[in-house]
């Protein structure tokens with residue numbers, strides 16, 4: 001049976017979705033109960049199957065009730081990149097080809113495309129050209145993989161083989177994080193058997209940056225195997241730990257430096273922004289995302305490691321049945337997963353389509369839009385911008401009030417022009433705006449700023465009325 005009609009149907013549905021995406025609220029107006037009902041929750045597994053065309057048509061109709069316009073230009077929640085059309089197309093092909101990309105022997109194309117994409121990434125991000133690169137599910141898994149390589153390396157230096165002997169009886173590892181370390185770093189430490197209780201936290205400044213003099217103090221309390229984890233791009237403020245000072249201090253102490261740089265690492269592609277990551281190239285491992293700022297579809301994280309042997313030793317298994325090739329890249333050697341999709345295709349397509357200048361423009365454009373948003377909002381007397389807008393993140397507070405700020409956020413979310421979330425920054429409620437999508441235009445920022453200020457006025461009018469009734 002030909003699969004052409006079905007695939008064409010999917011193309012038509014997806015194209016129609018893209019066309020209509022902007023006419024819907026960015027976040028759907030639907031309850032979980034309505035969605036459960038639409039998907040037929042509680043009904044038993046159907047005894048007899050249904051025609052594929054019908055399944056796809058119904059799936060699309062139902063799913064669309066609860067879809068969020070992540071690919072649209074006015075989704076500013078969390079740090080969620082959009083998706084370049086070329087990357088979406090490459091992703092479809094990746095699914096159609098369905099390559100098991102673990103080994104060169106299972107897919108020469110998937111292996112070599114990763115090799116080429118990896119080399120391009122190192123060039124774009126200006127990291128050591130002999131670093132190893134693994135294509136994982138996201139930056140969380142990249143943190144896990146980088147810290148696994150670190151664990152291997154610092155313990156081997158101490159005469160311990162953690163892959164063979166585990167952590168029972170192993171020399172103790174000092175783990176040093178900035179106070180603002182991302183939650184996935186903590187998850188990684190748990191999964192690696194290192195735990196989080198003994199972590200030594202380094203104080204951060206008002207923008208969330210690790211204070212290097214404090215790091216030096218903490219390093220002085222440590223002897224033996226030591227891993228430091230710094231951050232490039234704080235999820236709230238977009239700020240960067242001062243990496244030049246941090247790399248100098250960790251080198252001096254003989255510690256491993258891992259940098260969690262899910263979106264911040266992309267500052268390296270821009271002459272204007274590169275100063276933010278100055279010194280980053282001296283780290284030992286870097287975790288970043290393709291699905292955030294490179295705007296490839298989910299899921300795509302990247303782990304880059306300056307010590308390929310440590311990276312490989314931490315991830316590799318050998319089983320007699322594995323046809324491993326001596327020369328060619330076996331992608332599974334660089335990731336925790338074994339069988340997996342060919343994540344190199346989308347990265348390759350995105351970089352090939354944009355070129356160095358296109359990647360740079362996309363990153364710089366997002367930062368320009370973030371400043372534009374901050375400037376438009378700042379004009380309003382009730383608004384305070386809490387962060388230095390050095391990158392693509394804007395933190396907004398209204399009337400210096402937690403309640404007011406939270407109510408405005410809810411109101412904006414209901415309005416549907418744009419979507420953004422709330423956060424707590426230094427014990428204050430704040431609205432968090434992240435501009436990480438290639439498609440966001442100046443006009444989108446204007447429309448969204450208007451919607452936000454409109455929401456603030458409505459909430460203010462509401463509370464005045466409530467006050468007068470009282």
Ligand SMILES: *Cc1c(COP(=O)(O)O)cnc(C)c1O
Pocket residue numbers: 079137138139140141182184231233234235260261262263289301
């Ligand atoms: C998003 C993010 C992560 C987690 O990345 P995922 O791709 O969601 O796994 C880790 N660290 C930072 C700084 C992030 O912004």
